[in-house]
Amino acid sequence: xxxxxxxxxxxxxxxxxxxxxxxxxxxxxxxxxxxxxxxxxxxxxxxxxxxxxxxxxxxxxxxxxxxxxxxxxxxxxxxxxxxxxxxxxxxxxxxxxxxxxxxxxxxxxxxxxxxxxxxxxxxxxxxxxxxxxxxxxxxxxxxxxxxxxxxxxxxxxxxxxxxxxxxxxxxxxxxxxxxxxxxxxxxxxxxxxxxxxxxxxxxxxxxxxxxxxxxxxxxxxxxxxxxxxxxxxxxxxxxxxxxxxxxxxxxxxxxxxxxxxxxxxxxxxxxxxxxxxxxxxxxxxxxxxxxxxxxxxxxxxxxxxxxxxxxxxxxxxxxxxxxxxxxxxxxxxxxxxxxxxxxxxxxxxxxxxxxxxxxxxxxxxxxxxxxxxxxxxx
Amino acid sequence: xxxxxxxxxxxxxxxxxxxxxxxxxxxxxxxxxxxxxxxxxxxxxxxxxxxxxxxxxxxxxxxxxxxxxxxxxxxxxxxxxxxxxxxxxxxxxxxxxxxxxxxxxxxxxxxxxxxxxxxxxxxxxxxxxxxxxxxxxxxxxxxxxxxxxxxxxxxxxxxxxxxxxxxxxxxxxxxxxxxxxxxxxxxxxxxxxxxxxxxxxxxxxxxxxxxxxxxxxxxxxxxxxxxxxxxxxxxxxxxxxxxxxxxxxxxxxxxxxxxxxxxxxxxxxxxxxxxxxxxxxxxxxxxxxxxxxxxxxxxxxxxxxxxxxxxxxxxxxxxxxxxxxxxxxxxxxxxxxxxxxxxxxxxxxxxxxxxxxxxxxxxxxxxxxxxxxxxxxx
Numbered sequence: 010x011x012x013x014x015x016x017x018x019x020x021x022x023x024x025x026x027x028x029x030x031x032x033x034x035x036x037x038x039x040x041x042x043x044x045x046x047x048x049x050x051x052x053x054x055x056x057x058x059x060x061x062x063x064x065x066x067x068x069x070x071x072x073x074x075x076x077x078x079x080x081x082x083x084x085x086x087x088x089x090x091x092x093x094x095x096x097x098x099x100x101x102x103x104x105x106x107x108x109x110x111x112x113x114x115x116x117x118x119x120x121x122x123x124x125x126x127x128x129x130x131x132x133x134x135x136x137x138x139x140x141x142x143x144x145x146x147x148x149x150x151x152x153x154x155x156x157x158x159x160x161x162x163x164x165x166x167x168x169x170x171x172x173x174x175x176x177x178x179x180x181x182x183x184x185x186x187x188x189x190x191x192x193x194x195x196x197x198x199x200x201x202x203x204x205x206x207x208x209x210x211x212x213x214x215x216x217x218x219x220x221x222x223x224x225x226x227x228x229x230x231x232x233x234x235x236x237x238x239x240x241x242x243x244x245x246x247x248x249x250x251x252x253x254x255x256x257x258x259x260x261x262x263x264x265x266x267x268x269x270x271x272x273x274x275x276x277x278x279x280x281x282x283x284x285x286x287x288x289x290x291x292x293x294x295x296x297x298x299x300x301x302x303x304x305x306x307x308x309x310x311x312x313x314x315x316x317x318x319x320x321x322x323x324x325x326x327x328x329x330x331x332x333x334x335x336x337x338x339x340x341x342x343x344x345x346x347x348x349x350x351x352x353x354x355x356x357x358x359x360x361x362x363x364x365x366x367x368x369x370x371x372x373x374x375x376x377x378x379x380x381x382x383x384x385x386x387x
Numbered sequence: 388x389x390x391x392x393x394x395x396x397x398x399x400x401x402x403x404x405x406x407x408x409x410x411x412x413x414x415x416x417x418x419x420x421x422x423x424x425x426x427x428x429x430x431x432x433x434x435x436x437x438x439x440x441x442x443x444x445x446x447x448x449x450x451x452x453x454x455x456x457x458x459x460x461x462x463x464x465x466x467x468x469x470x471x472x473x474x475x476x477x478x479x480x481x482x483x484x485x486x487x488x489x490x491x492x493x494x495x496x497x498x499x500x501x502x503x504x505x506x507x508x509x510x511x512x513x514x515x516x517x518x519x520x521x522x523x524x525x526x527x528x529x530x531x532x533x534x535x536x537x538x539x540x541x542x543x544x545x546x547x548x549x550x551x552x553x554x555x556x557x558x559x560x561x562x563x564x565x566x567x568x569x570x571x572x573x574x575x576x577x578x579x580x581x582x583x584x585x586x587x588x589x590x591x592x593x594x595x596x597x598x599x600x601x602x603x604x605x606x607x608x609x610x611x612x613x614x615x616x617x618x619x620x621x622x623x624x625x626x627x628x629x630x631x632x633x634x635x636x637x638x639x640x641x642x643x644x645x646x647x648x649x650x651x652x653x654x655x656x657x658x659x660x661x662x663x664x665x666x667x668x669x670x671x672x673x674x675x676x677x678x679x680x681x682x683x684x685x686x687x688x689x690x691x692x693x694x695x696x697x698x699x700x701x702x703x704x705x706x707x708x709x710x711x712x713x714x715x716x717x718x719x720x721x722x723x724x725x726x727x728x729x730x731x732x733x734x735x736x737x738x739x740x741x742x743x744x745x746x747x748x749x750x751x752x753x754x755x756x757x758x759x760x761x762x763x764x765x
Contacts, residue, residue, distance in 0.1 A: 013412065020413045020628060031629065032410035034391065035398045035582055037706050068448045068584050070624040073607045085604070107606040196625070204413055204629035206446050206584050225604065226463070228485040229451045246448040247574070250398060251409065251582035251630075328415050 013326040016357040018148045018176055018303040020198040020205055021347030023255075027202060030258045031251050038248040046257050048242050053260030057178065057201070057268070058193055060185035060211050065235040066256075067208040068249040071175035071196030074208030076104050077230040078142075078171050078192050082216060084224040085109030088137040090168070092123045092154065095147035096334050097173055105142070108225055113138065119150050119336070120305075122298035125158040138168050139219065140192075145177035149333045151305030151342060152298045153181060157188045164189035169216045175199060178209075179263060180275045180302040180346040191216040197252065200302065202259045202347040206252050275301045278345035278354050281381035285358050288380035289365070289372050294340045302346040305332075307339065312368055314338040320364045327360035351385050391704040394735040396526045396554055396681040398576040398583055399725030401633075405580060408636045409629050416626040424635050426620050431638030435556065435579070435646070436571055438563035438589050443613040444634070445586040446627040449553035449574030452586030454482050455608040456520075456549050456570050460594060462602040463487030466515040468546070470501045474527035474712050475551055479520035486603055491516060497528050497714070498683075500676035503536040516546050517597065523555030527711045529683030529720060530676045531559060535566045542567035547594045553577060556587075557641060558653045558680040558724040569594040575630065578680065580637045580725045584630050653679045656723035656732050659759035663736050666758035667743070667750050672718045680724040683710075685717065690746055692716040698742045705738035729763050 015022045036043055047066075054064035067074055079101075083089060089110050091101045094117030102112050113131060117123045123143065132138055141163055146153050156172055163170035169191035174183055178193070179200025185193050190213075197207035212220060212232065220232055228234075234245035263271060279301040286293060286306050294305035308314035315338045318331040330342040343357055358377045366374060393400045414421055425444075432442035445452055457479075461467060467488050469479045472495030480490050491509060495501045501521065510516055519541055524531050534550055541548035547569035552561055556571070557578025563571050568591075575585035590598060590610065598610055606612075612623040641649060657679040664671060664684050672683035686692035693716045696709040708720040721735055736755045744752060 013414070015413065015415065017415050019625065020415060023413050028410045028412070032406045034406070035393065035401050036391070037393065037395050037398060038583075040700065040706070068446065068451070069607065070446045070627070072624040073446070073451075076607045080604075104606045107609070108604045198625060198628075204627070205416075205625040206627040206630055226458075226486045228482045229447065229454045229608075231485070246450040247397065247576060247583040249448070249582065249584035250576075252584055322418065328418070 011326045013328070014353065014356050015328050016344050016349065016353065017328055017330045018199065018342060018344040018346060021202060021344060022349060023204065024202055024259065024262060024348045026258045026262065027255045030255050033254070035250055038250050043248070043250065044242045046254055047248065050253055050257040050260055051239070053257065053264060054209065057260065057263060058185050058211050059183060059187065060193070062211045062213055063236065063239055064209055064211045065232060065239065066244060066253060067210065067230065068206065068246070069208040070205055071194065071208055072100065073230065074194045074196065074210045075100060075173060077208070077210050077232060078194050079104045079108055079110065080225040080227045080230060081223055081232045082140050082169065082171070082192070082219040083108065083110050087111070087139050088113065088135065090115065090128065090131050090138045090141045092117060092128070092141070092143040094121060094123060094150065094152060095119055095144070096149035097147055097175070098144050101142035101173065120152060120295040122152055122154045125155055125162055128159055129162045132162065132166050132168055136167065140169050140171055142171045143173070145172050145174040145183055146181060146300045146302045148176040148303060149336065150295055151300045151303045152295045153177065153300040156183060156190060160188040160190050169213070169219060177302055179271065181300065182272050185211065197256065200346050201256065203252060203255050207249060207256060275346060277384065278349065278351065279304060281354055281384040282343055282345055284380040284384050285377035289362070289377040303342050303344045305340045305342045308341060309370055312365070312370055314341060317341060317364055317368060321360050325360050325363070327357055329357060354381060389704045391706070392731065392734050393706050394722050394727060394731065395706055395708045396577065396720060396722040396724060397574070399580060399722060399727060401582065402580055402637065402640060402726045404636045404640065405633045408633050411632070413628055416628050421626070421628065422620045424632055425626065428631055428635040428638055429617070431635065431642060432587060435638065435641060436563050436589050437561060437565065438571070440589045440591055441614065441617055442587055442589045443610060443617065444622060444631060445588065445608065446584065446624070447586040448583055449572065449586055450478065451608065452572045452574065452588045453478060453551060455586070455588050455610060456572050457482045457486055457488065458603040458605045458608060459601055459610045460518050460547065460549070460570070460597040461486065461488050465489065465517050466491065466513065468493065468506065468509050468516045468519045470495060470506070470519070470521040470532065472499060472501060472528065472530060473497055473522070473525035475525055476522050479551065483520070498530060498673040500530055500532045503533055503540055506537055507540045510540065510544050510546055514545065518547050518549055520549045521551070523550050523552040523561055524559060524678045524680045526554040526681060527714065528673055529678045529681045530673045531555065531678040534561060534568060538566040538568050547591070547597060554680055557649065559678065560650050563589065575634065578724050579634065581630060581633050585627060585634060653724060655762065656727065656729065657682060659732055659762040660721055660723055662758040662762050663755035667740070667755040681720050681722045683718045683720045686719060687748055690743070690748055692719060695719060695742055695746060699738050703738050703741070705735055707735060732759060
């Protein structure tokens with residue numbers, strides 16, 4: 010009897026209501042029954058995106074929605090400013106280059122947040138910059154960027170601000186309209202508690218001006234088609250029916266909880282994990298900008314980081330994430346986003362303590378759990 | 388108590404095994420457990436595609452896979468020959484034009500199959516044609532094209548043959564390798580008995596030469612990335628985990644049935660529907676090239692076609708499809724593909740008889756059912 014526990018930053022565990030909804034007999038998408046669901050989900054998405062702009066649902070992974078942002082906003086020869094501080098920041102550059110966009114890059118040290126002042130400087134220095142691409146929570150490093158401050162800079166500039174909120178949306182605060190964020194991109198398998206397979210994107214009126222002028226070739230991800238379809242409460246191509254029905258269930262749960270409570274829950278879990286790491290004598294990968302959605306922790310000297318993650322998963326059924334790209338083997342990441350709660354964190358920490366102990370790492374058994382419990386008791 | 392019955396050409400009904408698999412707790416995609424499923428599904432897809440080429444799984448609707456074909460094969464300024472004989476043939480033109488492809492169009496009368504000789508003539512007349520885009524089953528008209536004959540022409544030409552098999556795959560025969568079809572595109576929600584949300588595409592070595600040379604901007608749908616990932620038994624971006632697990636279940640069922648039996652079952656259901664329509668005094672929209680996957684039927688004079696479909700659905704719970712685009716209100720379409728069996732067809736026909744009768748259409752009640760039963764008894 011092996012029980013499995015998922016503490017990864019995408020996919021995140023699925024609530025029973027979401028799972029059950031996907032097992033229902035499928036319905037046709039061009040029916041009043043499905044259109045009512047799509048409408049309800051569209052309204053719910055606006056709440057979670059904290060915007061009055063339309064949120065478009067794309068059948069794709071999050072990367073598809075990121076590419077939709079690039080191709081709909083910019084044309085070959087345009088200039089963009091990209092904040093790179095991890096694997097997903099780099100993805101903005103890769104996509105932009107595929108479209109012939111000139112990329113000015115702010116190369117942030119992995120584990121640090123971007124300095125908003127640097128964005129301000131670059132924008133002033135180069136008035137050709139049409140878009141700033143950045144990341145809310147950089148999943149690969151567990152870093153949150155200060156989107157509120159960045160938006161304060163771009164809002165009065167000629168450039169639009171595009172935020173990859175794939176990992177952060179529904180876990181940490183992102184006041185799209187209030188802060189003045191132009192484009193928010195997200196995906197289904199993180200804070201939204203769904204399987205991967207849906208991408209989301211919202212555009213401000215300022216961003217729509219670029220979308221109407223872009224000359225990049227596009228069809229499936231053409232947001233002009235998505236806007237036209239949404240006016241008739243439809244998607245431009247066959248809706249991902251099952252996942253949208255599941256989305257509606259997840260959004261109902263989020264509505265019942267309320268965004269503020271959801272963010273507070275994530276913050277508390279993050280605090281607990283950070284306190285536990287400290288108690289275990291482990292170092293956060295990002296002490297200065299640690300995310301409330303996922304915590305990246307340095308693998309201590311003498312411990313094989315890949316083996317740690319593998320043993321937790323294969324021997325004990327507790328799946329956390331290892332490091333990606335240049336961080337492979339150097340960090341492990343514990344997610345605390347979506348349908349993850351207090352006692353799931355305790356489970357993850359207990360398994361971590363067990364495996365660290367068997368691997369010869371020296372610490373007081375139970376000290377991590379105790380520190381986490383103290384946070385949860387508050 | 389209203390029971391619902393789905394007889395539409397996408398989505399098609401989902402088998403209980405598929406539904407159940409989607410309700411299981413989600414697993415992480417970068418685990419040996421998921422990789423085993425992805426590997427098994429990849430092998431199963433090759434069987435259904437009747438090819439030894441890799442079949443790539445994309446998180447997208449079928450249209451995304453169609454666009455992947457266009458952008459990966461051709462560059463701006465290239466020339467393609469497009470067979471248009473319905474809404475989905477026209478989609479090839481729309482996508483191609485979005486990429487600056489010069490389209491030579493064969494405008495086939497809706498309801499007819501393309502004359503393969505016409506393709507031969509066009510290819511000889513214009514050696515610039517790099518790709519021929521066509522459709523296996525044109526869902527909007529219920530027409531099958533003779534892909535075997537067309538492939539016999541393109542095989543020895545400089546052009547690659549690209550077949551939109553979204554509606555036909557797993558319902559009617561398509562011998563990709565044996566006939567010499569270069570690119571096959573499909574989707575999940577038809578013969579494969581899955582929800583919408585997955586696109587599929589396979590490329591011959593001849594097509595890969597074009598894919599390596601294409602200059603069209605691309606990232607998410609870049610098949611070079613998909614090929615590289617598949618070598619490591621992965622997808623380039625987060626896999627649509629739940630739908631791929633469901634795919635594997637559906638492919639297991641198809642393997643147990645065997646392709647020949649599956650095709651024979653579809654043929655028999657199509658024969659039964661066609662016999663029923665004749666007995667009811669109704670005319671097929673395509674008497675010469677009627678598909679074994681879906682039957683389009685002309686709405687008889689004096690009957691409101693849209694009301695017919697709506698009454699069947701809203702009053703009796705039996706969902707068939709109406710006409711699309713220029714066929715709106717002029718035809719209705721009964722699907723017999725995927726997880727649809729003999730007695731589902733009987734149900735659909737019985738409901739059709741009931742509603743036609745209440746709408747004042749004159750025929751002998753039960754005559755359609757009787758004709759269908761005679762076919763099924765054979």
